[in-house]
Amino acid sequence: MDRVLTVEHLSKTYPNGVRALNDVSLEIPTGMFGLLGPNGAGKSTLMRIVATLQEPDGGSVTLGELDVLREKDQVRRLLGYLPQEFGVYPRLSAQAMMTHLAVLKGVPPDELKETVDARLRQTNLWDDRKRRLDTFSGGMKQRFGIAQALLGDPKLIIVDEPTAGLDPTERLRFHNLLSQIGENIVVILSTHIVEDVSDLCSRMAIISKGEVLLTGDPAGAIERLDGRIWSRIVERGELAGYERDHHVISTRLSGGRTVIHVYADARPADGFERVRTELTDVYFSTLKRAGAAA
């Protein structure tokens, strides 16, 4: 597929001095691309720039032959965008709003009804199509959001933090929806939830403080760490000692007790057990390394 998204040397500094993007370069192929990073990493800024909604200070973005920063209208014709946060017009039904968006997307009149109905059925909103959007629950709203992003057969789909705040059932349902999107278009999924990426993405990048820390496929990244992640249960009072002595990449609570993951080529100490490496470990170790380097 020739429509591959290339981001080169993208920078953006906000007037308040925050460096949202610092010389970011990415090569994004077709398929589901996960953009993973903590809150405030610059993901949304990057997403908005790619979605033609924000101007960078420098760098370029190209989608196939298109210059995203200049040929905005052309890009928008190929774009489906679900922003991180979106509201609704008051007093408007789901169907009316979807129809409106479909018209704006350029769905031809003779296909309008068919398309709108299909999207509503696809996202299981058909029974609620006459309801006012402002009465929708969070999950229904996100489904509506992805339904509108799919209007008009886009070649580039950007979904920004779509699963934040969803309950597990809704998240699962949302993952199912995303997984149906064709493989031959570019889908960028920005998230701070590792499972979103591990469940869905064939390619990924980890971004923090405006810089790309890692790119590649999740499986390869896991493989590179395989066998070097060790875990043990520690007492609260011992935590500081472990953090001093070992390369602790994450701590979490399990049943009220603290579980630490440590990166080491060999068993760091007694009581540590080798665990199967997961994407979470890749994520935290990458962040940790970047933090140490900074």
Add this chain to the structure above:
Amino acid sequence: MLAEILRFELRCQLRQPVFLLAGAFFFLTTFLAVTTDAVVIGGSIGNVDRNAPFVILRLLLVMSIIGVFATTAFVANSVLRDQETGTQELFFSTPIRKRDYLIGRFAGAFIVALAVFVPVVLGVLLGSLMPWLEPERVGPFRAAPYLQALAIFIVPNLLFMGSIQFALATLTRSLVATYAGVIGMFVAYGVAGSLLSDIENERLASMLDPFGAGALDIATRYWTVAERNTMLLPLDGDLLANRLVVLALAVLAFAFAYARFSFAVDERRGGWRWPWRRSRTRANAGGPEASEAAETAGSVLPTLPAVAPHPTLAISGLRQFVHRARMEIAGVLRSTGFLVILAFGVLNMIGNSFAVDRLFGTAVHPVTHLMVNILQGAFLIVVLVIVTVYSGELVWRERTARIHEVIDALPVPNWVLWGAKVAALAIVVAAMLGTAILTGMGIQASRGYYAFEIGVYLRGMLVLAGIPFTLAAVLAVFLQVVTNHRYAGYLLMILYFLSGPVLSAWDFNHNLYQYAQAPSARYSDMNGFGHFVEPLVWFSVYWAFAAGMLTVAIHLLWVRGVAGSLRDRLRLARQRFTRPVGSVLAMLALGFVGTGSYIFYNTNVLNEYIPGDMREARQARYEQRYKQYEDLPQPKVTALYAEVDIYPERRAVDIRGRYSLRNKTGFAVGELHLSVNPQVTVRSIDAPGLRLRLDDPLGYRIYDLDAPLAPGDSMELAFDVAIETPGFVNHGSNTSVVRNGTFFHNVAYFPRIGYSRRAELNDPNDRRRLGLVPIQRMPSIDDAAARENHYITSESDWIDFETIVSTSPDQIALAPGYLQREWTEDGRRYFHYKMDAPILGLVAWLSADWEVARDRWNDVAIEVYHHGTHRYNVDRMIDAVKKSLDYLTSEFAPYQHRQVRIVEFPRYRGFAQSLPNTIPYSESIGFIARLDEDDEEAIDYVFYVTAHEVAHQWWAHQVVSANVQGATVMSETMSQYAALMIMEREYGPEQMRRFLKYELDSYLSARGGELIEELPLLLVENQGYIHYRKGSLVMYALRDHVGEEALNAALKRYVEAVGFQEPPYTYSREFLSFVREALPAGMESIVEDLFETITLYDNRLVEATYERSSDGTWVVNLQVESRKFRADGEGAETEIPVDDWIDIAVFGEREPGSSPDGKVLALEKRKIDAAETVFEIVVDEEPRLAGIDPFTKLIDRNPDNNVASLSAGDGS
């Protein structure tokens, strides 16, 4: 705890931008009101100080009303903040006491609302220190008026509105609903105000006025200049009652809110929904839980149905635009705020329709252009609010709803996004105007008037409102986009609305630099929109080009996605400035410059553009240069012959005239001075041996005579002048020469002999500024030389008059005199008029397409020339003419002419005027008056005006005063008297009393607006409120004392003595000497009270009781108080002892035809010579009311307390 809540509240409120914005707005408005004449609040005019207590009181009161909108923001915010920010659970779960919470919040909001008035006070204080103010008009600083305004108006009004808003916000939990409630209150306020605007209901209206404005008006309406400058408000009577009621209501509203408030979290979040909508939503929704349950109950996710991919999307733009505009329009039309404001406009129109063009309480037929006027006056304010508010709402709609990132990433061109918003605003404007038109038709239909003139509605609305407001909408969107800040956009828009009047007041009058402005236009039934259309169209096109350029700027700067820095926005703008955009901009700029140039060519090249200050400066220069010649001996005009060709189509007149001049002075006249209207083209002015020495473009010419004109000698002066109206002007277009309804005077356009006082500036403030000495409005009554001229014209005494006037074949042309011949020549219609006896030298020519109604009275022909549809009152006029001729010929003297002609002219001017045998009569003062036969109360002002004008044929055209103080007593006051007598014969004394009530009110109200000095009637200097209004009261009172027969006999002798006299002319002292002869013995002093001084009374019934006596009669005991004052020219009063014969009356039951007080059981004049007097009066029937001067024949500023009901005495 209360203190902490209060502190917290203050901190939150003071950080709101609304606080700063409101403060800035208030400061600016008051500052401008005090320092300029552009913003008028409070009414500082003439000799009233700019910081007079009266001005401060009014200004602060008005601000306290405007301030309601800011208060709403503060109060509603204090109630709704927790809910909007989602912190209510946090607050409500703490152990705060309800009392502390509510009182703390309300007090905080109230204090902040009060704090907004600090800038108001600063505005007045700083304003009155500004160096450009005339020191004569700045009084000393006094704290008392500020404190009084604070205590009487600001605090009660803020408490009242605040607590009502508090209750509304607590109940509805919605900002929009709270604002809607506030606007609803204003609706009720406005409607009640206009319904009760008539003099008959004013007290009720003032009690119902929650802001105290009505009570203030009533308390101060008769204040004179001196009182306005010094007096504080007496807090008693209606005002006190009104204020107490308002405070009580405030407490009630707060108590209500307090009782209804509960700490439970309200589930209705973020919006006020109509109850029925809520239930419907619930009914068909089933709730999110239900559908989700159904889904998880084992349904399988459907797979993606195959929708054929379409390589090219259907993005023509147009389809998106239409769809989008529909969405935007629906967004506005369905919002509660819009509907409430629209309802306000509609109700305001209905309310105002009761007051439109009402004269003496009598209504007019609701013709369409009056509906358009109402619409302009009462509805456009609403359009203005909507355009301003919804420009912000629409521009920020996506961002407010947080859907902008979805919309902005869609493949629609920028122009669709902003274009739909601009189009939506334009259509909303159209929809509102459509509603207004329907309202206008509704008003017409409700009064049984069905001659809807749709064309007048549509054209009026399009040109006067539709186009300007659409242009304003573009500007509003532009400001929102450029500033990218909603409140900054609003603020700039408000500044724009203020800029028009401010610029005009500073004499920047040209519409070429006042966005969306065009020359004002007036509709007349006779002349339609006439010549106003052409400039309106050109200016509309010109500003449309400007608006087009603004849309290009909107296009370039439109925020899509994240706004970014200024640099980002400019970079994007450069990106969007494509070749097509550039060419569009170039074309618009070309159109703008092209139309602008054409307009400039018309307004500044073909015509002269004269801003206000330049005009005043010219008037001043004319006076400074040529006043020296005012008393120069000059010959007088003894005959005028004129050939006048009127060309209505091109609004032009050619005048070829000839004066016969005679030297009536004792000196040889060697030079001839002429004043010429600078707007008149002089083709030639010629006489044998005449040589031009000076020709000043200000309009003054001096000619040398080869052979001086010896005393008693005559000469002929021929002149050829033209009135031309090329192209169109920026302002002040000629409304005398028009397509249908031409009406102009010789004194306006003909060359005049000598210096003309007509051009002198009147306002003492203007004169001071331009370095002129204080004006002498009229020569002193003791100036013997001035008695050589009469006051109508100084250049002639009595003249012979003859004219040949031609016009278009579809029109009739008229001038004083009798028609000698009428013919058609070269497609034009000619009329030859000739007067058979000498007349005063004020004549006019009229031309229009009239219908003519004819009648006769004895050998006098009566003709009414009226517009085709204005037949309503023609018979009434004819009847009034006949009855006037009856009275005037029998009481004073024979009628000198054989004809009375009433001639209608367009409503550009609103008077009637008596010329020899011809009475031009404006279409606005009687032709459409609605006099219902069944309504006996209605004052027939058509009859009154007609009688007044007919009376002028005696009182002006037979008896004419010298040009000295008091001159108008023998014309205007006497015509008022005659009209009153003629009316009383027709309608009876009860209607006269109602009429005189209006006269008293007009006189007393106008005194405070006097620019120079109020004079006694005897010395009146052409002051309308004195010679008409006070004149009516004086003559009616005089008649009451003397008796009509005796008075008229004296007047008849006076007419015989001075009628048609040659100079020196009569004057008011001579008139008074005839009146004195008729006075009964012991009454001589009333002349002093009525004519020679400004005398006022304060009469009051203190107490009255009655008891039945043994013989079946009723004995009434009255205690009355009577005080008498003399006022000086500024209205400062001195009390003098009372020594007068005053009416004492007792009234019984009301009967049909009786006065509103009841059947008169006793009415007699009693001598009153002490402040407190007790009377006993015996009547035959049971009395109900009694009083002193019950019909207000004396000038009494407080006539309401003259009559009161009786209480039964001990013996009954």
